[in-house]
C-alpha cells in the first residue's frame with residue numbers, strides 16, 4: 665500500500681493518503697468534511713475538489729466523471745474526489761466544502777479581500793413588473809438624434825427645394841457652329 669501526500673490549499677496542511685481507496689474516502693477518514701450527496705456513485709458532483717498542482721498524479725477520469733463534469737478539467741481543474749485515486753503527491757483546494765449555503769459551491773473562488781461577495785438578490789413580483797413596464801416605456805421613447813426616422817421630419821423643411829443626386833448641374837448640350 666503506497667502512501668502519498670495531499671497538501672491542502674491554502675492552509676498547507678499535509679495528509680498521508682493511500683492509493684487503495686478514493687480521495688473522498690481518504691479525506692473523510694482524515695477528518696475533512698467533504699460533501700457527498702450520492703455517497704460516491706458519481707451522480708451528484710458535490711464532492712468536487714480543485715486541483716492546485718500535481719494533476720498528473722491523479723487517476724484518469726472515469727466515464728461517469730466525464731459525463732458529470734464534462735471534458736473541461738484543463739479549464740476548471742475540478743475532479744470528483746469519489747472517482748479519483750492518487751498515484752503521487754497533489755495539492756488540493758477543498759475550501760468550498762467548509763462553507764455553507766451558496767458560498768459553499770465548490771469551484772467558486774472567494775472574492776478578494778476588501779471586495780463584497782456577490783449575493784443572490786431576491787426580487788419581489790411587484791418590483792419585476794415595475795421594472796418590465798419601465799423598460800418597455802424606455803424602449804418606446806424616441807431616441808435623440810437627427811437620423812432617427814428622419815424621413816418623417818422631411819415635411820418640416822417643405823419650403824426648401826429638394827435636392828436630388830449630386831450638387832453638380834448638368835451642362836446643356838450646345839452645337840458649336842465653328843466646328844463645321
Ligand code: FES
Pocket residue numbers: 699700701702703704705706707708709710711712744745746747
Ligand atoms: S459523491 Fe456524488 S459525485 Fe462524488
